[in-house]
Amino acid sequence: DGGITQSPKYLFRKEGQNVTLSCEQNLNHDAMYWYRQDPGQGLRLIYYSQIVNDFQKGDIAEGYSVSREKKESFPLTVTSAQKNPTAFYLCASRDRTNYGYTFGSGTRLTVV
Amino acid sequence: ILNVEQSPQSLHVQEGDSTNFTCSFPSSNFYALHWYRWETAKSPKALFVMTLNGDEKKKGRISATLNTKEGYSYLYIKGSQPEDSATYLCAFTNNAGNMLTFGGGTRLMVKP
Numbered sequence: 001d002g003g004i005t006q007s008p009k010y011l012f013r014k015e016g017q018n019v020t021l022s023c024e025q026n027l028n029h030d031a032m033y034w035y036r037q038d039p040g041q042g043l044r045l046i047y048y049s050q051i052v053n054d055f056q057k058g059d060i061a062e063g064y065s066v067s068r069e070k071k072e073s074f075p076l077t078v079t080s081a082q083k084n085p086t087a088f089y090l091c092a093s094r095d096r097t098n099y100g101y102t103f104g105s106g107t108r109l110t111v112v
Numbered sequence: 113i114l115n116v117e118q119s120p121q122s123l124h125v126q127e128g129d130s131t132n133f134t135c136s137f138p139s140s141n142f143y144a145l146h147w148y149r150w151e152t153a154k155s156p157k158a159l160f161v162m163t164l165n166g167d168e169k170k171k172g173r174i175s176a177t178l179n180t181k182e183g184y185s186y187l188y189i190k191g192s193q194p195e196d197s198a199t200y201l202c203a204f205t206n207n208a209g210n211m212l213t214f215g216g217g218t219r220l221m222v223k224p
Contacts, residue, residue, distance in 0.1 A: 004155070031210065042116075042216035043201070050210060058211075090156075092212075098205070099144060099163075101212060103155040 003027065006091050006104035013085075013111050021076045021107050023091035029102070031094040032074035036060060036087045043090060049074055078109065085111045114138055116204045118215035125192050126223050132188045133218040135202030139183035146212065147176055147187055148201040156201060159187075192222040 004025045013019045023032065031050045035043040045058030049068040063082025068074055074093075078085045091104040116137045125131050137145060144163045148156040160169040165180040173190045189196055199219045203212035 033211065035214075040121075040216075042118075043214040045211060045213070048211055094210075098210065099146075099161045101146070101158065103148075105153065105155040 004104040006107050011109045015111055016080045019078050021089055023074045025093045029093035033092040034076045035090045038087050114213040116213050116215040118218050122219040124221045129192050130190045132186050135185045135215050137183050137204040141206040142180045143205040143207045145185050146203040150199045194222045194224050197222050
């Protein structure tokens with residue numbers, strides 16, 4: 001079955017450490033996205049990539065970095081510069097119709 | 113930052129009740145309005161994508177309407193069942209068509 005895999009589901013890190021969240025898709029989608037959700041809030045866009053080797057900042061990019069070296073993979077690094085990293089992170093990809101989005105099941109990051 | 117709002121934030125209903133939620137979005141530069149159903153610990157699943165003013169879509173007991181001139185969409189569930197319990201997300205795409213802006217979601221809980 002085609003889909004998006006995010007790993008791990010739960011991640012714990014100490015404050016001050018960088019951590020990388022994985023997002024892999026086998027849907028042959030060009031565009032990929034990272035969203036963040038905080039309790040009681042909607043999904044907010046961190047970064048997106050429309051094609052390999054290209055990406056753009058979303059609404060809340062500060063403290064995060066991404067890479068898009070392969071079409072299938074769009075890892076997100078939460079750096080020590082991110083002031084409130086504890087959150088739920090959701091990855092998505094989009095097909096060429098501009099209507100078909102597929103989502104992963106998310107990674108919950110807790111920084112202690 | 114585009115403003116997409118959903119109401120109510122949460123809703124508790126009895127099995128068999130019919131219910132509806134509202135999504136409001138910017139009426140300018142409209143491209144598409146998406147509704148997703150998101151169950152706990154799973155990935156959001158697409159319910160409807162609507163693009164034309166006056167669109168009405170239906171899938172079983174769930175239906176949605178769209179008014180792009182005034183910037184709102186309604187989602188209706190007829191005869192709610194416990195398995196309808198989930199968070200319902202709406203998301204707006206502007207005429208660039210390349211990213212989703214989400215509302216905060218409506219969390220529905222249906223009691224047997």
